[in-house]
Amino acid sequence: MDLNKENVKKILGIITFTLVLLGLLLNLETVKTQLMFLWGIIFPFALGGAIAFILNIPMTAIEKQAKRMKFKEKLIRPVSMMLSILFVFAIVAVVLVVVIPQLGKTVDSISKGMASFLPKAQTWLEGVFADNQEIVSYIESLEFDWNGFLDQFKDFALSGAGNVISYTMSATMIVINGVVTFFIAFTFSLYLLSQKENLGRQCRKVMGAFLSKRASNRICYVCSLSHSTFSKFITGQCLEALILGAMFVVAMTILRLPYALLVGVLIAFTALIPMVGAFIGCGVAAFLILMVDPMQALIFMILFQVLQQIEGNLIYPHVVGNSVGLPSIWVLFAVTVGGKLMGIAGMLIFIPLMSVLYTLFREWVNQRAAARKISDKQ
Numbered sequence: 001m002d003l004n005k006e007n008v009k010k011i012l013g014i015i016t017f018t019l020v021l022l023g024l025l026l027n028l029e030t031v032k033t034q035l036m037f038l039w040g041i042i043f044p045f046a047l048g049g050a051i052a053f054i055l056n057i058p059m060t061a062i063e064k065q066a067k068r069m070k071f072k073e074k075l076i077r078p079v080s081m082m083l084s085i086l087f088v089f090a091i092v093a094v095v096l097v098v099v100i101p102q103l104g105k106t107v108d109s110i111s112k113g114m115a116s117f118l119p120k121a122q123t124w125l126e127g128v129f130a131d132n133q134e135i136v137s138y139i140e141s142l143e144f145d146w147n148g149f150l151d152q153f154k155d156f157a158l159s160g161a162g163n164v165i166s167y168t169m170s171a172t173m174i175v176i177n178g179v180v181t182f183f184i185a186f187t188f189s190l191y192l193l194s195q196k197e198n199l200g201r202q203c204r205k206v207m208g209a210f211l212s213k214r215a216s217n218r219i220c221y222v223c224s225l226s227h228s229t230f231s232k233f234i235t236g237q238c239l240e241a242l243i244l245g246a247m248f249v250v251a252m253t254i255l256r257l258p259y260a261l262l263v264g265v266l267i268a269f270t271a272l273i274p275m276v277g278a279f280i281g282c283g284v285a286a287f288l289i290l291m292v293d294p295m296q297a298l299i300f301m302i303l304f305q306v307l308q309q310i311e312g313n314l315i316y317p318h319v320v321g322n323s324v325g326l327p328s329i330w331v332l333f334a335v336t337v338g339g340k341l342m343g344i345a346g347m348l349i350f351i352p353l354m355s356v357l358y359t360l361f362r363e364w365v366n367q368r369a370a371a372r373k374i375s376d377k378q
Helices: 005-026 028-068 073-128 133-141 146-167 170-194 196-210 213-254 260-270 277-292 294-319 328-371
Strands: none
Touching: 005 028, 028 073, 028 170, 028 213, 073 170, 170 196, 196 213, 213 260, 213 294, 213 328, 260 277, 277 294
């Protein structure tokens, strides 16, 4: 090997990289601690970026509509931003107003329903296992005191909460830190929304100054693709969840099934979780209805299957369509990996992220195949 200046640089680069990697591996716990510390500093700004991204979706639509109506140019951005914030807060407020009273009524009805349901279930099990006296004797020996269980749970919760409040201030500090973090993130998101064009120009200028034109254009393309994919995915998922929740409310009201509004909101929220969300909502809703009437729970399960077929075959393809452009097997992979790493948030993030990586990889493969004159038929 010729030890010229270029090869010496490559060898020194490989040695430096190896030493740095070895140092990181030998001090893995220290590196992890430092990364967590840095993430704690960056987190409010990352949260602010996420808030700005979500608010930007309705804000962009409002701005386009305002320009068509020839609204005053100086007022378009602040008015659009304010309307977007009010829109998001209105949705949260409506959900809270709907869910909290319904949740209180549901807990009360479940406590009453369980008191009558458990003895009925016990009698039914005794009839099923009437031929096996040992099982019947065991079932008869079981005693269910649902009201007593609720009283014990309330006493435990109150005493536990009292101990926490009396002896520590950790819960208060967590709340205060959460409020401060959200305030910083929200303020940062407003700055991003109001100055997004200027920030975009500044980022392009910095990349143009330090990177080649090809690299700068490639980064801009990847950012544009990511923004488009994430925006379409979030918009489609939210609209699809809203339609599915409304369908359940209407159908359950017509069939006179209990908890129609609560179940509709629950299904709409859980439907935001790709692939498995609606089934989680179905399980919870079926349990709630089962406490009232097992036959109505069976009707609800049939209704869920019917509406799921309508949603999967008619609504989802038209509303969400091919917004992510990702084959089903990779959607399953993204949901699994995202759920393991980041929970529900990971499921939502990893599908469009995987779509971006899949699109970039597909373009790269097609370019190399075209350069080597390889067709799809080969």
